[in-house]
Structure formats: C-alpha cells, structure tokens
Amino acid sequence: xxxxxxxxxxxxxxxxxxxxxxxxxxxxxxxxxxxxxxxxxxxxxxxxxxxxxxxxxxxxxxxxxxxxxxxxxxxxxxxxxxxxxxxxxxxxxxxxxxxxxxxxxxxxxxxxxxxxxxxxxxxxxxxxxxxxxxxxxxxxxxxxxxxxxxxxxxxxxxxxxxxxxxxxxxxxxxxxxxxxxxxxxxxxxxxxxxxxxxx
Numbered sequence: 001x002x003x004x005x006x007x008x009x010x011x012x013x014x015x016x017x018x019x020x021x022x023x024x025x026x027x028x029x030x031x032x033x034x035x036x037x038x039x040x041x042x043x044x045x046x047x048x049x050x051x052x053x054x055x056x057x058x059x060x061x062x063x064x065x066x067x068x069x070x071x072x073x074x075x076x077x078x079x080x081x082x083x084x085x086x087x088x089x090x091x092x093x094x095x096x097x098x099x100x101x102x103x104x105x106x107x108x109x110x111x112x113x114x115x116x117x118x119x120x121x122x123x124x125x126x127x128x129x130x131x132x133x134x135x136x137x138x139x140x141x142x143x144x145x146x147x148x149x150x151x152x153x154x155x156x157x158x159x160x161x162x163x164x165x166x167x168x169x170x171x172x173x174x175x176x177x178x179x180x181x182x183x184x185x186x187x188x189x190x191x192x193x194x195x196x197x198x199x
Contacts, residue, residue: 007183008055009085011078017070018062024082026183028055036060036075038068040134041142044172045075051101052176072138076145083150087183090114092190097182101174106161108170110178113153120147121155124171128164139168143175 008025030050034042037060049056058078062071087093097112108124120143126136147154156175161167 007086007088009082011082011085013074013078013081015070015074018060018074020058020060020062020071020074020078022060022075022078022082023055023057024079024086025055026083026086026180028053031055033057036071037062037064038071038134040131041068041072041075044139044168045079047169048172048176050176051173052180054176054180068133068135068138069141073141073145076142077149080146080149080152083146083152083179083183087114090116092185094182094184094186097178097180099174099177099181100159101170101177103161103166103170103173105163106166106170107159108161108167108174109155109157109159110171110174111155112175112178112182114151114182115153116151117153118148118151119153120144121157124156124158124167126158126164126167127162131165131168136164136168139171 006025007027010023013020030053032046032049034045034056036042036058060071060075064071093114095114100109122140122143129136143154143156156171158167
C-alpha cells in the first residue's frame with residue numbers, strides 16, 4: 001500500500017524463516033516503534049529513522065534460534081521495498097545524498113544515489129565479530145538487501161574508528177541522513193533529475 005500524498009508505504013513479508021510487517025513514512029519526524037527480535041537492529045533502525053526524520057514501525061519475528069541472519073537480511077529487503085514504493089516514480093527528488101557522521105572516535109561516510117541501479121560498495125573494517133550477540137558481518141547483509149530492493153547505489157566507507165558498536169552506529173546514522181537528503185523533494189524540479197528524463 002502506498003500513500004502518494006504522504007510518501008509512505010507498508011510492506012508485509014512472510015516466509016518460512018521470517019514474518020515482518022513494516023511501515024515507513026518519508027516525511028516524518030523520526031517517530032519509531034520497532035521490535036524485530038534482534039535487539040541491536042532495533043537500536044540501529046531507530047537511529048536510522050531518528051536521524052533521517054523518517055517515521056518507522058516494524059514488527060518482526062524470525063528464526064533467531066538458528067541465528068539473526070534471515071531476520072536482518074529480510075529487514076533490509078522490506079525497508080528497501082518500502083522506500084521504493086514510498087518514492088513511487090521518484091519524480092522531483094534530489095536523488096543524491098551524502099552524509100559524514102562521527103560517533104566518538106568513529107567517522108562514517110555514506111553516499112547514495114536513488115538511481116534504480118542497485119550497487120553496494122562497503123569498505124567498513126569492523127574489529128570485532130560480535131557486538132553483544134549480534135554478528136557484525138550482518139550489517140553488510142542488511143545494506144546489500146536495502147540497496148538491491150530500494151534501487152540504491154550505495155557507497156559506505158569507514159574513514160576511521162576502533163569501537164565496533166560506534167562504527168556501526170555511525171554507519172546507520174549516516175545512512176539515515178544521506179537517504180533523507182536524497183529522498184527530499186527539490187523545489188522547482190519538474191520530473192526526474194536525469195539527463196535521460198527517467199530514473
């Protein structure tokens with residue numbers, strides 16, 4: 001379901017591994033209500049929404065008794081699908097977004113092009129395999145699914161940092177800021193920001 005006036009979308013995804021309901025409003029105020037069964041992702045997705053000024057509600061259940069992989073990847077799929085639906089034909093948007101975000105000693109840079117050409121460049125060296133019970137390699141899996149299903153060209157780079165929690169937090173905050181900038185309506189722009197006339 002897509003609301004053109006409010007640039008919002010609702011996604012429901014049910015598989016043998018996960019059951020996810022997600023609603024996203026692009027022109028929000030950072031309100032969140034997120035319960036995924038993966039505590040660290042609840043935290044990261046809250047940061048993403050707050051710093052992107054998105055309203056985001058998620059209820060997710062997954063086979064976390066196996067591990068968190070399926071839930072985290074499917075969250076990326078659902079958020080990407082919601083973003084694509086909420087943007088509809090992408091007319092009038094800035095298209096590009098860039099954010100540098102520090103988190104104490106860590107500094108992350110995220111560049112995004114809402115281009116319909118999915119691509120992820122991910123240059124983020126995370127020192128620890130785990131933050132609490134969360135497998136830090138899953139941050140990349142989430143971003144890959146988001147880029148693929150949101151039609152995003154996404155470049156994520158860690159410029160420096162040593163604390164694994166801080167590094168991933170900086171990435172998600174920067175992701176929110178960069179996507180908010182890219183998805184924002186550009187005053188005076190008619191149609192698509194492309195020499196081809198279409199995205």
